[in-house]
Amino acid sequence: MNVQQKKKAPRSALRVPLWWVAALVLALSSPVWGQPAQFNEAPQLAERVSAGELPPVEERLPDNPLVVPVVERIGTYGGTWRTVLLGASDANHIRRTIGYEGLLRWTPDWSDIVPNVAESYEANEDATEFTFHLREGMRWSDGHPFTAHDIMFWYEAVVMNEELTPAPPTWFTTGEDNVPGTVEVIDDTTVVFRFEQPNGLFLLEMAGGFGVIPVSYPRHYMEQFHIDYNPDGIDALVQQAGVNTWVDLFQIRGNSPDYTVEHWQDPNRPMLNAWVPTSPYAGTRFTAQRNPYYWKVDEEGNQLPYIDSVVYDIVEDAELILLRVANGEIDFLDRHIADPSYRAVLFDNQERGDYRFIEGPSAFMNTLVVPFNLTHRDPVKREIFQNKDFRVALSHAINRQEIIDLVFIGQGEPWQAAPQADTPYFHERLATQYLEYDPELANEILDRHYPERDAQGFRLGPDGNRITIIGEAAVGSQTHVDTLGVIQEHWRAVGIDLQVRPIDRSLLWQRIEANDVDVSVWDGDGGGLEALIRPRYYFPSELASAQAPAWAAWYINPTLEIAEEPEEPERRQMELYEQLRATGDLDEQSELMLEILEIAADRFAVIGVSTRPLAVGIARNNLRNVPDSIPQTGGFYPNPAPANPFQWFFE
Template sequence: MTPPESPRPSRRDLLMWGGGALATASLSGCSFLSTDPSGGKKAAGGAAQKAKGKEAPMLAQQVKAGKLPKLEQRLPKNPLVVQPAEKVGTYGGTFKSVMLNAADTPWLGRTMGYEALLRFDPTGRKIIPNIAESVTPNDKGDEFTIKLREGMKWSDGKPFTADDLEFGFNDWLLNSELSPVVPDWISSAGQPAKLTKVDDVSVKVTFPKPNGLFRSKLAYNVFFAPKHYLQQFHKKYNPDAEKLAKQQKMTAWTDLFGSKNDHWGNPELPTLCAWVTKNPLGTGSRVTFERNPYYFKTDPDGRQLPYLDRANYDVISDVQVLLLKGSNGELDMTTRHINTLPNKPVLARGREKGQYHFITLENTVMNDIVISLNLNHKDPVVRKIFQDKNFRIGLSHAIDRPEMIKTVFQRQGVPWQAAPDERSEFYDEEFAKQYTEYDVAKANSYLDKAGLTKKDSAGYRLRPDGKRLIIQVEVASPSLTPSWVDGTDLVTQFWRKVGVDAQMKNEDRTLFYERKDATANEHDAAVWMGDGGLLIEMLEPRWYFPFSGESNYAELWQQWFNTYGKEGEEPPAAPKKQMQLYRQLIATIDENEQKAIYKQILQIAKEQFYCIGCVRIPNTYGIVKNNLHNVPAKMPEASIMATPALSNPEQWFKS
């Protein structure tokens, strides 16, 4: 997000939702025992319920022609029944959407590909069964039994069994050539878990120490992969894999395996998702999908899902074209890229003509703009300045947040630090509001305390070595929201007023990620949104301590944490203490104890003040065509929930 949303297709993007990788902590209000995939909603009556047939006409025709087995042979013994958000739907129709360039693969995952062993319910408050019928821990929480659905099949009709979990776990994620670093969700105490096949539909995952967050992680990461297909490209199963790679002009078998294990780029890859790729990414200006005849879910009447036959995604490069398509009613739904505050009046004016309406997105992001100074900066002089808390406090007081809210956020939002939302059980008002007061005198005082008292002839503060302190604040383009550019431009103006020569650098998103990565570590400061403010606080603690590659303020410290000291740089005592606490949190299965530990982590985060927040927007919005049904009027927005996929796109239908 992981789950960051990466700038280009990654292993996580390609297989996260229904092809083949896991995060952390029990959710606020989660019930792991719930088996209701609808979140408690019951199907409403209506004309759609009178539709005949248990499968789509296009599939019934194939059965009649002898090209497809009968429905009862395609469904598992115990299909997952999905309760529609409004009413039982009708078959047919094509979902129309767009991708904002080829790197926008997260949108595919958020609509076409959310199928994990467990999943978030439509409210985001519960984790419920999905591909797995059950995931049962032992009393200690160091062993989990995963039971699959008997008779379930891949999209090519081949059986989906425990062999696919065993292959994905041992031969993919624990293969050092394919995955040099063992993912944290299948390890504890720095050691990988062991997966043992019990029978064709059951496996046991055993950890060296308890893993109280394993079930939560199973809701947005997967470790299964189609063994019957991918083994032909794996060196362990095919001695000629290297030769095969060279024949396809690839350097190594691992490259070949990766290209074949690409849900969006390889239409031959079997999937468990509701739709299969037909025209893949990279072969033109449109990516297309068609229903999976072996999909394992039904509606309450026993009719196989999905309702929609197909999906088309046009690949475009201009967000203004996307906005035009949205306002013209050419998109069936979107919750991405154009759902900004400045665009809302434009979209509001187009509703009648475009025949669409707004839905509410409950924002799990606690801040629209989080600025991370690089506390691990390569330049030791700059590093010392950035690590001085007084410097960061001074810069925070220099930001005129009310002016930013007025000019950038259409008078919506409140000043906020990188702290949990006020609706969160972890809300701390002092943490959220500290240093948000706009006070130039305080800003200058704190900057002076940081030792930056000398200035050049232009009035800019000098480093201890006599050079002007220059800060490039990097913003990814295309941004997830235009407010990043406008807001960051304002911030650099505010900082220049207190003598800090700050310059906004708008750069390609891929370059942005390359520069801030721990390997390069070349950024001065970076801008991103504040993930992990509501519902998923413990699953997404990137802003509260150096937790992941998205902790932009301390990439070397997070690398040290995630490699157990083998790489990166050993952090100071405070972040190291947080890392120890988080390991303790993972090691307990007691939810109350987890929360108590997490509050300690947040208390240290408040004291350390790693990064600077600007504005919190409680809710955002999406648009939905009036003839697209079963899309809830409200849903949480979070990348690890794959919004809007947690609302079950397989039960969307058109009238």
């Protein structure tokens, strides 16, 4: 079956069964909801219309606004959604709450891909051409028209500018040579993406976080910060901003291809979101208020969002977040409270905090992955880490059931870094090999390679020095730190010195992408359908592949400073993945993914701990239209945003 073959009407929805189902079918169909007879708006906006500050709501909406069905009932306007950010680098939480407005989007239950910013779309049969039809009359948050020319600005001024984009994003490239696609504007509301070779994952990428990027560059605002569009005035703006170059200036004005902190630093930059920033992401609070030109309505024609504003308090300690939840000071949150050790506190304070639990399936494949950096800068550590026997021994040295009982309050089962059992990508050998807790076997294997020990009983490496591994975990991810602490004792028992180092989240990723880590632990994403999109722990596919950042750099762009040509097995995985990206045939995609996983099982570069428990979030009892279940994926379905927070309301 070819994912591009079932074409019907122009208005479209890509039918994608839930992530544990094998089939993936493209279906083009008409929307269920018709246009309301009249439109209404929030009282605060009506006041601005009366004062002559805004045009009437009918003039602010596009000709065909997106009609969104509500979960429970038509809501009422007003209120402030209170939530939190963990430190200065938690931009992902902003993206997952108010920043998910791409060309396409997931439905709340993760069963469909549907048009969003694009009113409709079409794809040709070989997945090389994708046409998006935009909404006539749609506007940025400042009232300026949003058109296909804004997308063209992103393409010409950002993607094709080597100073801003040294290497094009992989989702926008095809073939072994990573040839970037092209963009053509047909008219103000029609734009075509073309690729030299089939891009079988492109629509999935557009429904995830990457679909936001092409529609995040308001040309009328951003061109003043670009040297090609403002050559005479750019120097003065650079000086005024206190930065060194026009590239630095463009960055701080919102050039954030991965939706990092820079995206939220300029509250003057127009957006398409339901709420737009009124302050930069800095200090102790980040705020956003309703977008008067938001282009979605409910079935009765009420312009969304219902909630007036969103306030993010910026805190430095995850336990402070827990305290705020318990005190009823947070209205919705499904991030930073997943630590199983928090469950008892959350349950005990449910009545006092006046909240209910929002549960959902987790698409993560593991509670924690432990990748060994096979491309370590230190030749001695590289030699040790590349020794598969060493990795196998340390896997057998881990008492996973003890970790499950102590850290994850008895939830989960031992599991390696492998897709979940109820997915089409389940690979039994990868999931179950080397799980047995057997310190005697671990010592036996290690004795064959590193028999010498120092006075404290730690093994010596080939250079005669103690084998010491720095295990880094993000501050705020307490289960990661706690799990490493237990593993530290397990590995000490077999003569390996693991030093646990909690580190700032943003600094951790900087160190990984610079190839400066030994072992850096993180959530094991890629448990289901996301394995196709982000297979970073199955082979070195991106700089965040902590098991081999230098090989990943070569795959992305061989000219990068840390890039090294991979060994043959990883080269083969990269070739297979390029074949996977180049086909829309689901059976072929699954076969290719299983080949990649077969090699991953042979290499065993990443150790896993256990399966993930059911994901839990909280919603205040007076916050309505929140689904009872919201999937958690870590990015592919950027929860809770696909659950449509713009139709949540306070009763």
